Amino acid sequence: MMKHKYDIETLAIRAGYTQTAEQENSEAIFLTSSFRYDSAQQAADRFSGAQAGNIYSRFTNPTLRAFEKRLALMEAGEACVGTASGMSAILSTFMALCQSGDHVISSQSIFGTTKILFNKYLQKFGIEVTFVSQTDVTQWQNALQKNTKILFLESPSNPLTEVADIKAIAKIAKKSNTLLVVDNCFCTPVLQKPLTLGADIVIHSATKFLDGQGRAIGGAVVGSQELVGEEIRGFMRTAGPTMSAFSAWVFLKGLETLIIRMQAHCQSAMRLASWLEQHPAVEKVFYPGLKSHPQYELAKVIQTGAGAILSFRVHGKLKQAWQVIDATQMLSITANLGDAKTSITHPATTTHHRLSPEERLNAGITDNLIRISVGLESIKDIKEDLGKGLDLIRR
Numbered sequence: 001m002m003k004h005k006y007d008i009e010t011l012a013i014r015a016g017y018t019q020t021a022e023q024e025n026s027e028a029i030f031l032t033s034s035f036r037y038d039s040a041q042q043a044a045d046r047f048s049g050a051q052a053g054n055i056y057s058r059f060t061n062p063t064l065r066a067f068e069k070r071l072a073l074m075e076a077g078e079a080c081v082g083t084a085s086g087m088s089a090i091l092s093t094f095m096a097l098c099q100s101g102d103h104v105i106s107s108q109s110i111f112g113t114t115k116i117l118f119n120k121y122l123q124k125f126g127i128e129v130t131f132v133s134q135t136d137v138t139q140w141q142n143a144l145q146k147n148t149k150i151l152f153l154e155s156p157s158n159p160l161t162e163v164a165d166i167k168a169i170a171k172i173a174k175k176s177n178t179l180l181v182v183d184n185c186f187c188t189p190v191l192q193k194p195l196t197l198g199a200d201i202v203i204h205s206a207t208k209f210l211d212g213q214g215r216a217i218g219g220a221v222v223g224s225q226e227l228v229g230e231e232i233r234g235f236m237r238t239a240g241p242t243m244s245a246f247s248a249w250v251f252l253k254g255l256e257t258l259i260i261r262m263q264a265h266c267q268s269a270m271r272l273a274s275w276l277e278q279h280p281a282v283e284k285v286f287y288p289g290l291k292s293h294p295q296y297e298l299a300k301v302i303q304t305g306a307g308a309i310l311s312f313r314v315h316g317k318l319k320q321a322w323q324v325i326d327a328t329q330m331l332s333i334t335a336n337l338g339d340a341k342t343s344i345t346h347p348a349t350t351t352h353h354r355l356s357p358e359e360r361l362n363a364g365i366t367d368n369l370i371r372i373s374v375g376l377e378s379i380k381d382i383k384e385d386l387g388k389g390l391d392l393i394r395r
């Protein structure tokens with residue numbers, strides 16, 4: 001864990017970049033695949049590692065390096081590796097740190113594609129995955145095996161915002177000599193720093209809040225120099241799921257406004273959640289900032305804000321949920337999240353449609369459930385747009 005002399009507000013804007021001879025104030029984009037050397041000797045020294053410096057943008061690019069350094073400092077980590085997507089960040093972590101015969105314990109409430117990566121692809125290489133409850137710490141303890149290598153979770157979960165006790169699960173990881181990997185996509189380092197809670201590795205889909213304006217696909221892994229700086233960087237360099245310099249620049253500039261965006265997202269989400277909880281057409285609201293949330297107290301301890309994502313059940317079935325979605329005129333009907341634009345999603349028929357009806361029910365993804373990623377528009381306009389369909393539901 002690293003403690004920097006600057007606060008996170010300053011790091012988000014200033015850290016990681018070295019000005020070039022052009023004296024630019026805003027960070028430059030280095031759109032170059034390779035780099036030139038002064039001499040054959042310098043080329044040899046770069047390749048042997050005798051001299052640090054740029055070689056080839058699959059693994060050394062100044063714009064990407066600036067993004068990596070900045071995010072590492074914001075997450076209180078020693079090292080960061082940028083990747084082509086959030087999924088390739090997860091893949092790179094498991095490919096670099098696991099081998100055939102290893103066992104993984106994962107929360108069952110993780111991003112759907114991550115679950116498929118585990119079930120369909122990791123299993124193919126002899127890595128066994130056990131899924132446990134996001135919120136029942138004893139299940140994590142009981143699932144440990146001699147060959148367990150990694151504990152994996154994402155908190156709060158999507159779409160029901162279950163909050164994991166990261167500190168308690170990190171203790172289990174320490175005691176059992178396993179690694180805790182946390183997907184911190186929903187909170188970002190602004191609301192939660194898993195490394196300071198005892199996690200070993202943090203994963204990001206930069207596609208979401210780090211960009212914050214829905215422009216680019218990318219990911220990142222943050223952690224110690226040994227695990228991330230050496231092991232995961234080594235896999236990245238060799239396998240090549242690299243973040244492009246252009247995307248790195250988009251995310252670098254995104255980080256500059258991340259803090260005030262997250263604060264505004266949280267404020268609007270809280271107001272929307274409270275409003276929905278009072279609405280006669282709404283059966284139940286899931287948001288960690290509400291006192292009715294089962295992990296309200298825990299979230300207050302490990303997060304500095306309740307986040308931008310909430311979900312709610314309307315009175316009725318699929319028909320009523322779709323009615324609310326289709327009555328909106330301003331919100332974006334899309335499965336994406338973490339955007340300045342508020343998005344509205346029907347999880348049962350989109351993000352979670354690949355689960356069987358039984359699995360969906362077990363996971364709480366009912367047909368009357370709607371997920372909102374609260375954006376940065378006027379909260380009055382968001383409520384009005386949602387209200388159109390809600391007012392159609394008669395009780």
Ligand SMILES: *Cc1c(COP(=O)(O)O)cnc(C)c1O
Binds near residue numbers: 087111154207
């Ligand atoms: C979107 C998402 C991912 C995958 O990220 P991509 O950038 O789309 O590959 C992983 N984890 C969580 C929690 C996500 O929301």
